[in-house]
Amino acid sequence: MAELAVDKHVKYILAVEKNKDSFESVVMDHLRMNGAYWGLTALDLLGKLDSVNVDEVISWILKCQHESGGFSGNIGHDPHILYTLSAVQVLALFNRLDVLDIDKVATCILSCVLLMKLFAHRWLYESIVSSCTSCFAQVSKLDITGLQNEDGSFSGDMWGEVDTRFSYIAICCLSILCCLDKINVEKAVSYILSCKNLDGGFGCTPGGESHAGQIFCCVGALALTGSLHYVDKDLLGWWLCERQVKSGGLNGRPEKLPDVCYSWWVLSSLIMIDRVHWIDKEKLVKFILDCQDVENGGISDRPDDAVDVYHTYFGVAGLSLLNYPGLKAIDPAYALPVDVVNRIFFSG
């Protein structure tokens, strides 16, 4: 059986990050924040997060934060909840959630005020206070509270698109920041449950067809809010384990082609509902390894296709869930390395 070409994948990820002009980077321009999360989390799972310049990354992330508090996919783009989560997740990876720290910002405001009074540079004083104050407002909610709707659902941004992906994002993000109380959790859960289908799965809106990606989001959100008892684990478990096809790979819906990214969406869902023993793990490991480009690094959606950072991350994350040796453990609900999650909840 093939092996995981760790060094090649690390080199590939670092190259994508550096080369801002490649086709992949240009196409990804608007979702570079997601790309950062995929690439950096994969590096961390491979044990090589220290290969990047932390300060550079963080300074770029902060440039993507808008007045509303939300983050955009890249500089020059509008804020959207999709990128807010990735930003928070990357900051968590680097243990730098403090850049969003309310207390720190409050202290900053106070000391700035003092300094400026001393120097009596009024214009400087005013601009610093106003940016600190807006920073303060940003910090306290990241704009997420404002995105919850009457029925408990979440919009992605001010333009109102609703999708259970955004419910997961809101819950995951605020959970990482330990302020889930900023939203109406009960209504959020009841909206998610209204998207439960007759096959046990979940769609993006009520009546939407079950899809492994949406199922991950809904099951993850239910897990993070202690609501897994609403899931019919046997029924959903069966639907999920039927995603495994002859080649050992997983698809996202019945009668579709297998794709490495479902090694994450389906697998983490199965783990959260305690039915992962219903699939053939060995066959899945083999499928993921067959999707590698062992020459140039990177993982693709299925064997012999072109690689990208998205599938590289999901392949590595899937292998981690399957306990592939040499990889850090990853949390199926937070989609962050377990040591990062532990650090958030169990230290200080």
Next chain:
Amino acid sequence: MAGPEKHRNLKMKRLRLPKPRSYTKEAVELSAKLLEINPESYTAWNYRKLAVEHYLNLPDCNPDSIKSVLDDELRVVENALRQNFKSYGAWHHRKWVLSKGNSSIDNELRLLDKFQKADSRNFHAWNYRRFIAESMKRSKQDELKYTEDMIYTNFSNYSAWHNRSVLLSALFEKKAEGFLSKEKVLPEEYEFIHQAIFTDPDDQSGWFYHLWLLDQTVTTDSPLLASSWPGHGSDVLLVGDRRYNGSAFSPFSALHSDSGSFPIVLYFNQPVGGVNSSTVTVECGFNKNEDLLWKPLSASNSQTARVWVAHLKVPSSDLHSTVEVSVGHTKGIISTRGFEYSHPSMLSFKVHVQPMERDSSQVSVAESISLREENFKVYGKQSEESIIDSFDQLIIKNGHETTASNWRFEALAKEIECFRELLSLVDCKIGKLTLARLLKAYDAMSYPFANKLVHSEEVLE
């Protein structure tokens, strides 16, 4: 995947929105060109929305110019979708444009038809279709016909079957416009699904729909009383003392309510309304039925719930008494789906009150309700989603008529025959699983407590 031409084009069209924001014709046109190549560039969609709002707020706009602006947007969306018919941004932009008015249901259905023919599993298109059907009030019957047409074109269309199950679920509700009775519809659906399954037994699309049909056949519509506290035939011991010292006498000390009273809890298998002292009568020596107030236990302030509670006031003197609770002998209890509670039930339990002296030296004296293990019975605890479980729990409690009716038996019997036949022709994993489920269901429906083993040999095979 990426020709050098395309790469160059993309680089040129990289997002360069005018700063400060302006909405000149050139800038707006440029955004259209960008979106045609890269519909995922969401900020460009946002920019166009702002541009539309800017134009709509201009003093010289009129119905014609508005229509032209909105038509433009619809055209841009269509072009973008040609590039990537799975673009969230494009579909949402179309929804947003429609919220400003300006398209007809025919236009939208025509567009959908194109995309759904190109890819019948495109869930964006199906979601958009459901949105249009809802907001433009297309009848569910028409939509059912559409799913039928899609399925006849290609049986392997999970998305169409899924939509069918969503539409039928809504139409099975008593209060739905165009209400359909399961008894009439399900046998027809079984015929329909057989065509799919027999055409290609390995295709999963039909099997999941079939499982849903089974669930619909087996679960009853009318609500049932699933359990109660105190349980039927139990003994409740009330140790009366006015002092409440909060010691956890039992895991259920939370059932403590006001001093001198204890709750009667009714648990139904689905949310119901209409539980009151007319529809539920409580006969006991020490309370008047008309005084009882039944309340729904619901997280929101809903008047319907699965759990209903009333409190009986208990006298402070020594007492041994039987309490009889009659549920549903008068009409009025109705499920949220519009089906009446139609199985009058009765339960009874004994209450023993033992008042304590005020200055008792006993440890952990509390006004507590003593629960002995055997008092706490849970009757068929029905989780509505658990199909496999529900096969075992159709019959709820002693002395109740079975809830299964003839057409359900016939349907199951037919299915069993059908799948035995299929399996004699084809070796099919899901087929075997389905047959096993059918046999279990049939047994559960026919004999509530005995004889579940009738078919188990075949099941285990």
